[in-house]
Amino acid sequence: MPPKEKRLPRDRPPIEVMDGAAPARLRAVAGAIASATAISLLLGSNALLAWATALPVGPTGDFALDLAQRWQEAMDSLGLTAFASAITALLHAFQGAVWPGT
Amino acid sequence: MLFPTLDFGLFFLVTFTVAWSLTRWPAWRLGFLTAASYVFYGFWDWRFCFLLFGSSVVNWLFGQLIFRCDGDRQRRMLVGAAVAIDLGVLGFFKYFNFLLGSVNATLESLGAARDLPYLSIVLPVGISFFTFHGISYVVDIYRRKLDRPATLPLMMLYLSFFPQLVAGPIVRAAHFLPQLAKPADPNDIRATRAFLLILGGLFKKVVVANYLSTEFVDAIFFDPSRHGALDLLLGAYGYAVQIYCDFSAYTDIAIGVAALFGYRFPQNFDQPYRAVGFSDFWRRWHISLSSWLRDYLYIPLGGNTGDWRRYRNLMITMLLGGLWHGAAWNFVIWGAIHGGMLVVEHAILGRRKPADWPLWGRVLGTIVTFNLVCLAWIFFRSPDLIHAADFLSGLGRIDDSRITATPFVLTLLVGGLAAQFLPRDRVAMLERLAVRAPFPVQGALVGAAIVGIASLGPAGVAPFIYFQF
Numbered sequence: 001m002p003p004k005e006k007r008l009p010r011d012r013p014p015i016e017v018m019d020g021a022a023p024a025r026l027r028a029v030a031g032a033i034a035s036a037t038a039i040s041l042l043l044g045s046n047a048l049l050a051w052a053t054a055l056p057v058g059p060t061g062d063f064a065l066d067l068a069q070r071w072q073e074a075m076d077s078l079g080l081t082a083f084a085s086a087i088t089a090l091l092h093a094f095q096g097a098v099w100p101g102t
Numbered sequence: 103m104l105f106p107t108l109d110f111g112l113f114f115l116v117t118f119t120v121a122w123s124l125t126r127w128p129a130w131r132l133g134f135l136t137a138a139s140y141v142f143y144g145f146w147d148w149r150f151c152f153l154l155f156g157s158s159v160v161n162w163l164f165g166q167l168i169f170r171c172d173g174d175r176q177r178r179m180l181v182g183a184a185v186a187i188d189l190g191v192l193g194f195f196k197y198f199n200f201l202l203g204s205v206n207a208t209l210e211s212l213g214a215a216r217d218l219p220y221l222s223i224v225l226p227v228g229i230s231f232f233t234f235h236g237i238s239y240v241v242d243i244y245r246r247k248l249d250r251p252a253t254l255p256l257m258m259l260y261l262s263f264f265p266q267l268v269a270g271p272i273v274r275a276a277h278f279l280p281q282l283a284k285p286a287d288p289n290d291i292r293a294t295r296a297f298l299l300i301l302g303g304l305f306k307k308v309v310v311a312n313y314l315s316t317e318f319v320d321a322i323f324f325d326p327s328r329h330g331a332l333d334l335l336l337g338a339y340g341y342a343v344q345i346y347c348d349f350s351a352y353t354d355i356a357i358g359v360a361a362l363f364g365y366r367f368p369q370n371f372d373q374p375y376r377a378v379g380f381s382d383f384w385r386r387w388h389i390s391l392s393s394w395l396r397d398y399l400y401i402p403l404g405g406n407t408g409d410w411r412r413y414r415n416l417m418i419t420m421l422l423g424g425l426w427h428g429a430a431w432n433f434v435i436w437g438a439i440h441g442g443m444l445v446v447e448h449a450i451l452g453r454r455k456p457a458d459w460p461l462w463g464r465v466l467g468t469i470v471t472f473n474l475v476c477l478a479w480i481f482f483r484s485p486d487l488i489h490a491a492d493f494l495s496g497l498g499r500i501d502d503s504r505i506t507a508t509p510f511v512l513t514l515l516v517g518g519l520a521a522q523f524l525p526r527d528r529v530a531m532l533e534r535l536a537v538r539a540p541f542p543v544q545g546a547l548v549g550a551a552i553v554g555i556a557s558l559g560p561a562g563v564a565p566f567i568y569f570q571f
Contacts, residue, residue, distance in 0.1 A: 017357050017369045020530060021295035022537045026122055026288035029362065032297070032545030037115065039549025047556045051108040083550070087557040095317075097509045 043083050045075040103145040105355045106308050106555075106563045113142065114359065117264075121363060128285040132259050135363070139262040143228070146268075150226040153191075154262055160187055161236040162257040165243045169251045181244040185237055192233045195225050200429035227569050228268035230426065232261045234394055239275040241398055247276040256282050263365075265356040269349070269568040271370040271390035278365070286364035293541075295533045296361035297548050302529070303354035304552065306347035307566070308559035310514050314344040316560065318511045323483050326493040331500045334493060336507050336515065338476040341483050343518035345567055346374065349388070352566045375475070375522040378456035378467035380443040383475060395419050412448065417441040427571050432481040432490055439478040 041048070045068070052068035055061035075081050103109050117138045124131035144151050164184035171177050209216050239260065242248050252260060252275075260279055266272075322329055322337030329337065353370040360367050370390050377383035384392040399422065403415040417438070424437020456467055484490035507515070525531065536544060 016366055017299070017529075018292045018295060018361055018366045021292035021361075021533060023290040024293045024541065026125075026291060028541040029291045029293040030119075030122070032293060032541040032548065033115070033118065033362075035542045035545030036549035036552065039546045040111075040552050043550060044553040044556060047108065047553065050561065084553055084557040087554050091558050094513075095313075095508070095510045099505070099509060 041071075042075065042080050045072040046081055046084050048072065103142055104563055104565060105352065105359075106304050106559070109145075113138075118362060122286075122288060125286060125288050129255070131286065132255055132282065135264075136255065136259045136262060139259065139264040139267060142264040143262060143267055146227045147224070150229075153226055153229070154232060155258070157188070157191065157232055157236050158258045158261045159254070160184070161239050161261070162252065162254050164240050165251040165257070168240060168243045177244055181240055184240040188233050188236050188240075192229055195223055195229055197429045198223055230571055231266065231268065231270050231272060234272050234391075235261050235275070237398060238272070238394065239279075242275040248279065252279050252283075263360070265359040265363075266367060269352045269356075269566055270388075271353045271356065271367050272394050273367055273390070274394075277368065281365050288364075291364055292361045292366075294536050294544060295529060296358040297544065298529050298532050298536065299354045299358035299361075301548065301551050301555070303351040303358065304555045305351075305558075306354070307351035308555050308563060310518055311344050311348035311351065312560055312564060314340050314347070314511065314514050314518075315564065318507055319344050319483075321506070323485075323489065323493070326489060326496045329496060329506065330504045331497050332503055333505055333507065334496045334499075336505070336512070338480055338493075339519070340507070340511070340515050341479050342375065342472075342476050343515055345479065345483075346371070347518055348567045352568065353390075373522045373524075373526065375472050375519060376468055377471050377475075378459070378464050379447050379451070379471055380440060380474075381447055382456055383471055384440075384444070391423075395423055409449075413445045416444045416448070420444065427482070431487050432484055435487075435490075436478045436482040439474065439481070443474060 049065075049068045049072040052061075052065040055064055072081070103113060117135070121131055121135055121138075124134055140151050140154070143154060161184060164180055164187075168177055168180045168184075171180060206215075206217065239252070239257070243251055256279060259282055260275065261267075263278075319337055319340045322334060323341070326334055326337075350371040353367075357367045357370070368390055370388060372386040372389065374383055374386035377386050396419075400415055400419045403418060404411050405415065406412045418441075420441030421434060421437040423440070424433040424435070427433040427436070456464060459467065480493050481487075481490050484493060536547075539547070
């Protein structure tokens, strides 16, 4: 007697990650992304400067670097770089921790 | 262009703005998304864009031919030819020099040494993934899962859509083409969940995977003979967490970014280290690849038709899955461990599902499965078998209790493992909290979280592990 066919179903639907997620309108999402961009620019001027520093040397790169430097200085004078700096300092402190007795 | 970089952030902002402003003109929107995807791909090496284009055209042509052909035999031949071309291109880039080396070695052992020249071949990023997409398309047409073949522009976007282009998830033609074919709905963007997935992915990659790799795992695997048993054990566990966080981060970000463009991708990871067996593991790890291998390799091989055939097919599938990662014995052994454990599990357990086991059985199953998966990761991560053997023999050096893992590393490791046991609907739970905030506030929190993650991360981000496959 031939073995019984026990094939797996071919049409098993993929599991959706977005099932049940709340839908939103484009205008609201665009607003959220604009807000995220603005906050990133305000609080993340250090990262922006690091990115501009790594750009290839040339007129565009020099212009972007100059702009990023001035932006970073402006944000620093307003105290807005403190958030990123505090997080980095906290991480470094944790990274440097050693086991008791060593 | 890597996801966790400012380059990608700028690329996303431009693409998002233009794509949604073209909502009223769906054909232009698709054309723009295709062009943007080619720009994204061209950041690695613009020459590979021709390969991507060629793959799209070949699979599209075969799709048309298969769809128009009535005879079963001709259809089978056409789909076979399309798959052979796809795999031939993939095999050339991945295995040509390996085969040449084997031929050289064989000729030398036969006393007919010929120094066949190696070619300087660079493996195109993501070639496996767009090849799998191409195969999925022609096979889905062959199996009549698609009502009609795709147009060439749709086919080009299906293969190149930038969120999934270089490392998946593998999105089936039958799942994704119908989404591309209908206009995107600007009133149905699942944004809050997308934000959570993207932020979670960034944290897993930038913080957990990066630091585990640079501060611990790389050193352990570089020279296992310099480490004691406990350190090596933590190294294996550390790599398990690192590769999970690295790979699942990519797919979480891909799923989130696609959702912001109005498209849905399938789930790719589901807390794999809480699996109670290997079958369960493969239902949770790289789900889009394991189900692809099941549907396009395991079932065509004969699937579950009889015990011995099932065991043979499981071994073939897992060995080929291992070889797909690279032409090296350590990947073969990795596949053999997984295939072997699947066979053992099916032989012992039969149809009894882990869900029916008592609690102690499930706990024991999880511990045993996790440790065997880590054993397989040792082969996967080691550069060669000598290093893997050094690693395994070092696990016996129990008298050497030195630990190079710092409290920081151990926190990442334990945290990464503990996260496997969080509720399965954790993202939905967080979403229910987050949606209470108005969208501008959600955006502000996302911005602050991105800055926070960037501040936590090291300078520069290593490429995702699965880019090399």
